[in-house]
Amino acid sequence: MEISIKNIRLTAALLFLAFIYQGCEEFVNVDAPAKELSPEIVFSNEGTATGAVVGLYTWLANLGYDASFQTGLSSDELLSVSTYADQLQFFENQLLANNSFVTRTWNDAYRAINHANVILENLENNSALDPDVKSQLLGETRFLRAYSYFYLVNLFGDVPIVTTSNYRISSIEPRGTVEEVYSLILDDLQVSKEYLTDEYLNVERVRVNRAAASALLARVYLYLEKWELAEAEASVLINNTSLYQLNTDLNKIVLANNTEAILQFFPFNPYVNSPDGVNFIPLFGTFTLSGTYLDDKLLNAFEEGDQRLASWVGTVSEGDQTYNYAFKYKIISSEPQTEYPTVLRLGEQYLIRSEARARQLNISGSQEDLNIIRTRAGLPATTADDAEELLLAIEQERRIELFVEGGHRWFDLKRMKRAEQVLADKPGWQSTDLLFPIPQKDLLNNPNMIQNPGY
Amino acid sequence: MEKIFTRKVDCEKNLRRWLLQGVIAMMFCGVAVAHGKYAQVLEKKVTLKFVDAPLEVVLHAIEQQAGIRFFYSRDRVDLDEQVSVQAEDKLLKDVFRELFGSLRIRYFIHDKESTVTLKRQKQGEETGQGVPEDRNIQLAPAAVRVTAISGVVTDAQSLQPLAGVNVVVKGTLRGTSTDADGKYTIEVDDDKDILVFSFIGFKTVEVPVGGRTIIDTSLEEDISRLSEVTVSTGYWEVDKKYSTGNISKVTSKEIENQPVNNPILALQGRVAGLNIEQVSGVPGGSFRNLQIRGQNSLRADGNDPLFVIDGVPFPSQNLSDRSAGDIYPTPLNILNPADIESIEILKDADATAIYGSLGANGVVLITTKQAKQKETVVDFNFYRGAGRVSNRIDLLSTQQYLEMRNEAFANDQVNPDMNNAPDLVRWDPTRYTDWQKELIGGTAQITNLHLSLSGGSARTRLLASGGFFKETAVFPGYFPYLKGSMNLGASHKSQNEKLELSFKSNVTLENSSLPISDLTKDALTLPPNAPAAFNEDGSLNWEGGTWNNPYASLMKDYESKNKNFLANLNLNYEILPGLTVKTNAGLNFLQNDIRESTPIASYSPVSVPLGESRLSDNSVETWIIEPQINYQKVVGKASLDLLVGSTFRETVTKGILIKATGFANDVQLNNLLAAQNIDFVWDKYSEYRYSAGYARVGFNWDEKYFVNLSGRRDGSSRFGPENRLANFGAAGISWIFSKEKFFSLVPLSFGKLRASYGTIGNDQIGDYEYLSTYRTEPASYQNSSPLTLIRPGNPAYQWERVNKFEVGLELGFINDRVKVNASYYRNRSSNQLIQYPLPGATGFSSITANLDAIVENRGFEAEVSSSNVDSRDFKWTTSFNLTIPRNELIQFPNLEGSPYATAYRIGEPLYIELLYQYLRINDEGMYTLADLNGDGIVSMPNDNQILVDKSRRYYGGMVNTLRYKGFSLEFLFQFLSQINRDYRDVFTEAPGRRSNQPTEVLNRWRNPGEITEVQKFTTGGAAYYAYDQYRLSDVIFTDASFIRLKNISLTYQFPTALVNKMSMQNFSIYVQGQNLLTFTKYEFLDPETRGSLPPIKMMTIGMNLTF
16 A cells, blocks of 8 residues: 555656656647638638739839839939939939839839739639639739839849749849740730730729720830731720720829720729829928929920820929929829729720831821820820831820839830930930849849849 | 663564564565666665664664665654564565665665665655765764754855855765854764865865864855856856856846946946947937847847846837937836846857747746845845936027128128028027027936845745835926836745746836936037027917927826736656756746926927827837756756757737827827827737757866857748758867977967857747738728738748857966956858848838848957956956957859949948048138049938948956955946047937037138138038038048046945944945946947937935845
C-alpha cells in the first residue's frame, strides 16, 4: 500500500509529463488568416474573382493622371510653384533615379501587371466560373495589362516583360525591347477583343468592353505607324454611333458615362471624382495639392475663338499674378460622384483616324475628321491641305484637344520626333530626358537591369 | 523522573480515555508508518513503563533510549497530555503506533539527523502515511531546557532595523526571521548554541548565546554582495557565482535612482553588451537599436531581444503606426519603474537556449515586486521636477539670414518675387523670432507618485501598489504624458509547504497627448523673420499661404491611450521530495487606442480644409501556459537539477484604423457620427501560435565543477507547414578554480572560468508571411469590393539561427572587494530571414526569404566592481562596465548581385554606409564629389563607394556610490565612441534656400580661389543638386562620441532615532538629475538624438517614506 501511493504520485508526475508533450505539433497549426482569402477561394467564386479583377482598376486609377502630371511638367504644358524637389525634377528635366513619382508610376503599373498575371494563371483551366464571366474577366485583365505596358514602354522605353507571377523570374527579368513590349501589348489587346463583348457590364462605362480594346488598339497602331490598322480600329468606334457620339457641350467630356466616353474608371474613393480634379483645381482661389499651373506657351497655342480655352482652362489670381489651370475636370468632390476619370474617349479616335488618313494621303478624309474636332471647339475648318501641313495641324489639334490628359503631349512629341525642336529652349533639356530613369530600387534589386542613358 | 510521579493521577478517567482513544485509533487504522531507509530508526527497541505520565516525559524517555530527538510545535502537540505506555524491548515503530495513534499525532523521520517531527493530525484526516515534514513549525527540542532569546537586528551603517533577517540556531533546523522592527525571538536549548544572522546583501554574523537572553546585533553590508546575487533565466535560478551563463542583473535600487518613465531607459550605461539609443527627448520616447550584443539579423526589425514580464512574453514592437512627436509609442513604456524588482539580461547561449527560437537576440526578464515579509509595510515615494532641452545651437540672425537669401538670388541670377521668395518680398525684414526658444524652449514638468503596501502572514503575503506619473513636453502648450498603474500580488504556501502559489497582476493606463510632430526641425529651419504665428483674432497666420505655420501641427489633436493588463499565476507542488511539478500561466492584454484629429482651423489656406479624424484601435493578446517538472537531487558531492517542460502560447493581434473626414466643424471631430465619410483603412487580425518542449540538466560536483545542458524543440505558426519545427540547444560549463587546493596560494578570493556554446533561433517575422493571399480593399469599384494580393508568399523559408559562443573569467580579489567579470563572445547568425527587397517589376516591394548570409557579432565585455573605501561612516563603491563590440558580415553569397550590394560589404559591419567621396568646392563655388567610375556623372550606385562605419567602437558606464552617514551620492557616467552625421543631416535645404541655417554657413564660398567649407549660397539649380549629393558624402560624418553624466542622485536618510520617533521606518529625501552634463566634440544638438529633440536635462526632488 505504501509503495502504491508513491507510485500514484509518480504516475501523476508522468501523466503531467505526458501532458507537457502532448499536442505540440498540432498546436501551431493556425487557421487561415481570418481577414485574407487564398487564391483558390477567390477564383472559385464569381464575386471574389470579379473583386480581383476590379482590384486591377484601382491600382491603375492614378496611372493616367500621373502620366499627364509628370509629362506635363517634363514637356511644355505645366509649370510648378512647388518647391518639392521630386516635382521640380520633372519641370527642370533633371530627374533622379530615386524620384518618388517615377517610382510610383513604375510600381503601380507593374503591380497591376503582376496581379494580372496571377489572375490569368488562375483563370486558365478554371472550371469553377461561368464561361461568360471567365471570358469577360480574361478580356479585362488582358486589356489592363496592355494598358499598363503601354505607359511603361512610352515612359521608360525598354522595360522588363513580365508575364508570370513567379517573383523568382520577374526579379531578374532583363529589359525587353520596345518592339517586344509592343508585341505583347498587341497580343493582349487582340485576345482581349475576342474575349470581350460590345456591351458594357452593368451599363456604366467603367469596365472594359470590346470597343475599349479597339480604342487602345487604334492608339497603339498609330504609335507603331500602322496607319491602316489604326484607321480601321478608330473607325470601329466612330461608326458605332449608337453608343459613341461626341459631346457637343465641351463641359461634358468627363461626365460619368457621357456618350463620348469609351472607358472611364470608377471613382472608388468616396467623394473624390478624379485625381485630376483633386490635383489641378485650386481650392479657395489658391494653389492646389500639385502646385502646378498651365504654361503660357500652351495658352498661347490656342487659336482665336477656340471655345476649349473658356471651357477647359480655369483662372485663379494669387496676389497680383494670374495663373491658369487645367479645368477639364471641374469637380473636386461630390456625392454621388458625377465626373469619372476618363481613360479613352471618342475625340481622340477622330484625331487618330485623321492622322492615319493623312499618313495614307487620304487628305480629305483626314480633314474631315480633324474638322469634326475643330467644329466642336467653335473653330473654322482647317486650312491645311497637304499631308505635311495636315500632320502639323493634327499635332497642334492634339496638343489642344488632349492637353494634360493621359500624357498625350509628351508621347506625341516623342513619336513625331518633335521633342528636340519644341523643348530645346528649356534649361537643362537633354535628348536623353525623353525617357524617364529606371527606378533606383529596380536597378539595385534586379541584377540584369540597366539604366537609361543620361541618368 | 521524579517529577512525573509527583503528579496527581486519576486512574479511572485516564483508563476511559485510553479505551476510547484505542477505539478511535483502530477506526482510523491509527498507524503512522515510515518506510524505506528511514525505517532503521524505527527498528530500534525501547523499554518504557508509564501510566498517566505527561507526554513530554514519555518523549524524553524515548529520546534517551533511542538516541533520537523530537521536534514539534508546542501549540500543536499538547505536552501535558497524560499517556500510558507499556513496552518491553518493543520496536520503536510499534511504540509509536500505540502512543501516537491514540493521540492522533503524525510523525516524520528526518533523513540524516535522527530527528522525528511530530504533528497533530487534523480532525478527520486519515493516517497511515509518513507524515509530511513541516519546516515552518517553530522547532524546539522536547524535554530540554529551553531559553527564549530575543533581540533587534539593525543595519550597522544606517542603524535602521533590518526586517527579514534570517536567524538560525547553528547546526539545527530552528530558525526565524526578524519582523518589520528588526525584532526576533528564538529558543535555544544550550548556552553553547550559536545564533547565525544572515540577510542578502549583508555579511553573515554568528553570535554565541553565552547565557544571554537578549542579543542585539547589527549587520554590515557585504560589499561583495554580487556573489550573493541570484540570477534567473526565467526557468531556473542560480547563484550568480555558480552560473555557467552570462546574465546581468539590474535591481530596483538602481532603477529607482533615475527619474525616468521607462524602465528600459534606466538600463542605459549599466549593462555591458546592452545597447540602447534614445530616439528623442519627447516624453514616452522610443529607442533605436535596442540590442543585446549587436545586430544579428539583416532585417531591421528582427533584432529585438525577447521581453518577458513575470513569465509572460511582452511585445516590444509598436502597436500602431500612428506616431506623435515623431516617435512611436513603445509598449515597453507601459511599465512603471517603481513596480520593478529586477531586470535580468540574458546574453549567452547557456542562458538563452531554453528560450529556443525566441532567444536569439537575448532575453530581458522583468520581475515585478512581490511582498518580502509578513510585516505590514507602507512605502510612499514622491518626486517632482522640471527639465529643459539639454542643448541649443547658434542659428543665423534675421540680418544674416536675409543676407544669405539675397546673396543666393544674386548668385543664381534670379530675381526674388512673391513666388520664390515671400520671405524677402512679403515678410517683415526686421522681424526676429528665436524659434528654438519659441518651439522647444519650454520647461517639461515631471511628477511621480508611488504608494505600496505589503504584508501578510508567514505563509500568505500580499502586495498592493499604485503609481502615478506625469510628464509634460518642452513644446509650447500643454502636452501631458500620463501614466497610472495598479499592482496586486499575492503568494501563499500550504501548511505543509508543498504547494506554493503566487499571483501577480498589473493594470496600467497610459495617456499621451503629444504634438503630432517633434518641432525640433521647425525650430532649427524656420526663417528667423518668419511671420507672427497668430493673427490678432487668435487664428493661425498663414501670411497668404507663404509659410507652414508650426503651430498648425500643435493644433492637431493627438491622444494615445494604452491599456495594459498583465497577470501571472505560478503554481508549484512538491509531489515527492525533490520532485516538483510547476505550472506558470499568464496573460497579457495590451490595447492601444489612438485618436488623431486635424481641425479645420489648422489647415493652411493652400489645402483642402476638411476636418479629419483618425482612429486607430490595436490590441495584442497573449496567453501562455508552461507546465514543468523539476527534479533535484543531492548525492554526496554531486548535485543534479533536472527540468522538463513545455510552452503553449498564443498571441492574437488586432487592429483597426478608421479615417473619418468631412467634419463640418471642429467641435465635433471626436464624434464619428458627425463625419460625412468614414473609411476603414484597415481591419487586421493575426494569430500567432507557438509551442515548445524543453529540458535542462544542471549538474555540479562539489560546487566546483558545473555543467548545464539545455535544449528546446520549437514550433511556430510563422513558418510554412513543412518548416514549423526545429531544435535548439546549448551547453555551458564552469569551474570555480579558486576552490582547488593548489590555488590557495594565489591572492584570489574567487576565480571562475566558464564557457558556453549553443544554437538559438529567431522567428521575428510577420504572421502568415508564407502565404500569398488576397485582402479586401476598403473601397467599392462600382458594386464590387476590390481584392488585392498582399504578398508573394514563400512557404519554403525556415528559422534563422544564431550560434553563440562565450568564454568568461570571473575573479574576486581582496576578499571579493574587487570583482571582475570579463567575457569574450562570438555569435554567428546564419540562415538569415529577411524581407528580401524585390524590384518593382515583380509587383511587390519585398519577400520573406532565407538568405545564406552570416553575420558575426563578437566582442569583449567587462564588468568591474570595487569597494574603494569601506569604513563605518564612509563607503565608496565603484562599478564599471565596458563593451567593445565588433559586427562583421562574414558571408553573403553573391552580394554584388543582390539588393544589398549598395548597403553592405563582406568583412565590414552592418552599420556601414556607402557614401560619395567629397573632394572640394570647385571654381564655381559648388561642392564636387569624386566620380569614381569616371563616367562623367556622380551617381549611385557606382560612385558612392566610400565606406563609413557607424558602429559603436566601445561603450559602457561607470557608477560611483558614496555614502557618508545618512548621505548617499550616486552618479552614473555613460560613455560611447562612434561617428555619425553632423548638422547637415537635418538641414536638408541647401544654404541660401528658404530655411534657416547654423552660423557655420557664413563661412561660404564667394569668390573663385576662396577655400571654404560651405559652398556658395543658392536657391536652386546646379548648386542645389550639388548640396543634395553632398549630403550623401563622407564629409558630413563627424565624431559623435560622448561621455554623459546620465544620472546623479543625492539622498539623505534621516537618522533612525528621529524617524522612529515619528513612528516610521525610513524617511529620506533626495535630489536627482538626468542628462545634466554631456562632454562631446559633436557640434550639433546632441550626439545621441541628433536632429530630434535632445534628451531633457531633468532635475527632480523627492522623498521616500516607509512606515
